[in-house]
Amino acid sequence: MNEQPLEGVTVLDLGQIYNGPYCGYLLAMSGARVIKIESPRGETLRGADLKSGEGYPFCMLNGNKEAITLNLKSKQGQDLLKGLVTKADVLLENYAPGTMSKYGVGSDELTKINPKLIYAAATGFGQQGPHADYRAMDVTVQAMSGVVAITGHEGEPPLKSGPALCDILGGVHLYSAIVTALFRAARTGKGAVLDVAMQDSVIPTLCSALGAYYRFGEDPPRTGNHHQARAIAPYNIYPTGDGHVAIICIRDGHWRKLVHAMGRLELLSDERFKDSRTRSTHMEITDGIVTDWTTSLTTQEVFEICQKHEVICAPVQSLSDVLNDPHLIARGALQQLHHPALGDLMIPSTPLRFSDVKPPEAALPRSLGEDNNSVYGELLDLKPEEVSELRESEAI
């Protein structure tokens, strides 16, 4: 097996909650050495988890990282960070804009100390612009980005999307920017200062909705489980005898396949269903026909018949279905770990698959400051007693 693609790259990961840590996790799973730097009280998510006993999200995003503490508010802590920066290729953080500068360790200061440094900042709305200082969490970025406005049913209030898409999209775009800068550095030796905003990262997901907007020349109504422009039918989540399935007919050929799957060949000559436009015009009747069929069967039966007839269909999987998904487990996309307090957990591996490299096995996060002695010893030549002193003075 080959070496990991980012082998030899050292990353200081000051990420917190989901956005920054997901980026750090991708870096670690590509083989970078990722040193997670937390305040002496633990980063926000570790702290929240310890308190609530939740714990899973922190485990999911922080495996395969070394864990050290460092107090950014202390002068000694700031000096330690400056020292670490001389040994690192990348620093990533997702504090509010200006936080790192306030402590004298912003991109200006740190790139002076190490001009080859890649300083990567993730925020809700970016480092500059009239909204740069807006406080951002996944749900508020969803609101600002149009995601909430386009989710839910017509005539009902807007709805957030269940997944934390803004955080994760922000994190993987930050990873993208960092690796792009690493590639440039490999050729030019140049460092970089990177600015990735969650809001920018989410806008591309509006593609269908903006298509509908430009088509109608105004904000389209919410469409529930239908196509954003109601231009495709069938396109819906249909109830079955014991659950739900998604079925979508992109082209008229898909409809003909579905008609065969349902055994309703008489529909093929019915003018109301001859193309996507006429089926959309008769959306209720079209959906009614499909629903009559799906409710007469189990989810598994609908799915199998659709697969056989090459109809695009999928069961609506619950979280427990996903965690037990035989495909994800066979691919190693989900790996089981045992947590001493939380029991067995399924942890996602990296989505970045190389045919000739096996990513590191998923691992539990290290405990708070577990690698203080080894990291400060190796990178800054500090002796264990010096590390202890730093801990006592609350610099780490």
Added chain:
Amino acid sequence: MNEQPLEGVTVLDLGQIYNGPYCGYLLAMSGARVIKIESPRGETLRGADLKSGEGYPFCMLNGNKEAITLNLKSKQGQDLLKGLVTKADVLLENYAPGTMSKYGVGSDELTKINPKLIYAAATGFGQQGPHADYRAMDVTVQAMSGVVAITGHEGEPPLKSGPALCDILGGVHLYSAIVTALFRAARTGKGAVLDVAMQDSVIPTLCSALGAYYRFGEDPPRTGNHHQARAIAPYNIYPTGDGHVAIICIRDGHWRKLVHAMGRLELLSDERFKDSRTRSTHMEITDGIVTDWTTSLTTQEVFEICQKHEVICAPVQSLSDVLNDPHLIARGALQQLHHPALGDLMIPSTPLRFSDVKPPEAALPRSLGEDNNSVYGELLDLKPEEVSELRESEAI
């Protein structure tokens, strides 16, 4: 200004619809030379757009790419692709698994021709595993990945998320994998075969939902606009006099700030609201207090008062609000273009921002096959008359 970070990298982009093309767009906006390869009838999205007159999504994802045609089903077309591969660093595609091999131009064949090639494939469920052949569109991947199950209200049917998050997450993870491989190639000269599944790319967005799952030991009910584990309050989309706002209080300090913002200081000594746990227990009363306040004001008023008091809040922006967002426009995150048929369009730029590089200006897509003469001429030394012959024989 510096050169673009991916300057000198040549990409063959066989992407279609959203997933592959978004990856190609990010590559183009990082300065790679991206040659979009379409069938002589145009890739699916261009075709759909031409037919429906929609057009926006294709414009959004295909600017700054050269456009050539090539018929994968023809022997001559396959030979042309093999020729182009000798001049390229990267080939990306998001066909169903096995499609490229069926035409004799799969990763095995092409990496034999150019061992340094980075062959990057994006699919719904990956190249291998029991579900690899499942047909995938954004909504079916949402269904298979748990996204549909966790969106919507308790006691109501499951709901898809409005944004096309699976396609875009798949696309940016594909970009991540490609640039990671480019970095490795810059150091080792090695090519790579990459396998990125939309489903794998979406699982990390379940972090909060899986936290709730592991906390309760079973599938939690859908929670509408509330926190996935109902562990945080206030956390909701609240109606205002003229719209909606998202408000979230992560820590008790945020609640105290909100109390001040609402001018309801008597709540500070009320035991029901003393911490997130008690506020969650009294979720309806807590939400009622906030709603009484938000409905008495306009969205803008609520937002301004919240900003002043450092409460995490955001207006629920409609699509037209987003397209006119002064922040996105000031940052250049949205750029206006004039389309001859569609009129003025706002096109998202790349979310990957380098402080020392200006990304290419957003641009309209080239027309189908517009660069056939120049690309086939430059890369394969074909004369215009040879290109014409290829067109006549339907090889391109």
